[in-house]
Amino acid sequence: MPFDINGWEFLLLLVVGIVVLGPERLPEYAGKLAKLVRQVRDLAQNARVQLKDQMGPDFEDVNWQQYDPRQYDPRRIVREALLEPFKEPEDKPQSGAMAEPAQPPHDAAKPTPWDADAT
Numbered sequence: 001m002p003f004d005i006n007g008w009e010f011l012l013l014l015v016v017g018i019v020v021l022g023p024e025r026l027p028e029y030a031g032k033l034a035k036l037v038r039q040v041r042d043l044a045q046n047a048r049v050q051l052k053d054q055m056g057p058d059f060e061d062v063n064w065q066q067y068d069p070r071q072y073d074p075r076r077i078v079r080e081a082l083l084e085p086f087k088e089p090e091d092k093p094q095s096g097a098m099a100e101p102a103q104p105p106h107d108a109a110k111p112t113p114w115d116a117d118a119t
Contacts, residue, residue, distance in 0.1 A: 005013070021029055
C-alpha cells in the first residue's frame with residue numbers, strides 16, 4: 001500500500017469510517033477520496049512532465065535519486081563513520097616527532113612588523 005498501512009490498520013480505519021460516517025454515506029465519501037487521489041496523482045504526473053519539458057535535454061541523464069533527502073539517515077551516517085577504520089592525517093607528524101611551526105613566533109624585543117601599503 002502506498003501509505004505503508006498494514007491489513008489490520010486498514011481494517012481499523014474502515015471500521016472507524018463506518019462508525020463515523022455511517023454505512024449510507026461511506027460509499028459517497030470513498031468515491032470522493034478515490035477521485036481526490038486520482039487528481040493528485042495526475043497533478044504530480046503533469047508537473048513532472050512539465051518540469052522535464054522546461055529543463056530540456058541537458059538534465060535527462062541526471063541521477064535525481066542521489067538528491068533524495070530520505071537517503072540521508074543520520075543514524076546510518078554516524079554508524080558508517082564509526083565503523084570505518086581510523087586514518088591519521090598525512091600532514092600530521094609521526095608519534096614522538098615534533099613538527100616545526102610554519103612561521104617562527106614573534107620576538108617581543110623586535111618591533112611589530114608593519115606594512116605601509118596595507119594600511
